[in-house]
Amino acid sequence: MIIISGNHDYRNTGYLLFKKFFPFETVNELDDDIVLVTVGTARPDRNVGEVGYRQNLWLERTMKKYKDKVKIVAMHHHLIAIPDTGSDQLTVVDAGDVLRIVLDTKVDVVLCGHKHRPWAWNFGKLTVVNAGTATSERVRGLFENTYNILTISEKKVHVELKIVGGKRLPINEIVSNYSQFEAE
Numbered sequence: 001m002i003i004i005s006g007n008h009d010y011r012n013t014g015y016l017l018f019k020k021f022f023p024f025e026t027v028n029e030l031d032d033d034i035v036l037v038t039v040g041t042a043r044p045d046r047n048v049g050e051v052g053y054r055q056n057l058w059l060e061r062t063m064k065k066y067k068d069k070v071k072i073v074a075m076h077h078h079l080i081a082i083p084d085t086g087s088d089q090l091t092v093v094d095a096g097d098v099l100r101i102v103l104d105t106k107v108d109v110v111l112c113g114h115k116h117r118p119w120a121w122n123f124g125k126l127t128v129v130n131a132g133t134a135t136s137e138r139v140r141g142l143f144e145n146t147y148n149i150l151t152i153s154e155k156k157v158h159v160e161l162k163i164v165g166g167k168r169l170p171i172n173e174i175v176s177n178y179s180q181f182e183a184e
């Protein structure tokens, strides 16, 4: 289990307790072919996400070490704004620096959350995948509780959306069937 902190976890001195109760590694070699790196975007008593200059430098150095692996970066906040979430000032504030690094170091997938709205942005090799919420009643856009399932085989990543208690479908169908999905 790999756990990353969200903005609510860091509120009211939660940032002091989080590491104690949820110890985690930032670099996780899942097997010989896959590495998952986490970056902390939560800041105490702020809702907005930030990676920060030093962590960005670290991310660039770290990802450059893993040339031939499937590379996944996980963060709480959404790197790119998402449809159906209105005026958005809560994306990672230094998203441009992070996007440049993940594209330059050929990251395969960036996993994000925060907005409770499942979505995927495709940039050629890179996919930025947003999870919905599995448990909260504060759903958006897609009014179901969902989580994402990633299957990795032969260095290809396949992302599926699982509706809690319901069907499982490629997350790209949420994007390509947008209006159709909304009409259902």
Ligand SMILES: [Fe+2]
Residues within 6 Å of the ligand: 006, 007, 008, 076, 113, 114, 115
């Ligand atoms: Fe959040």
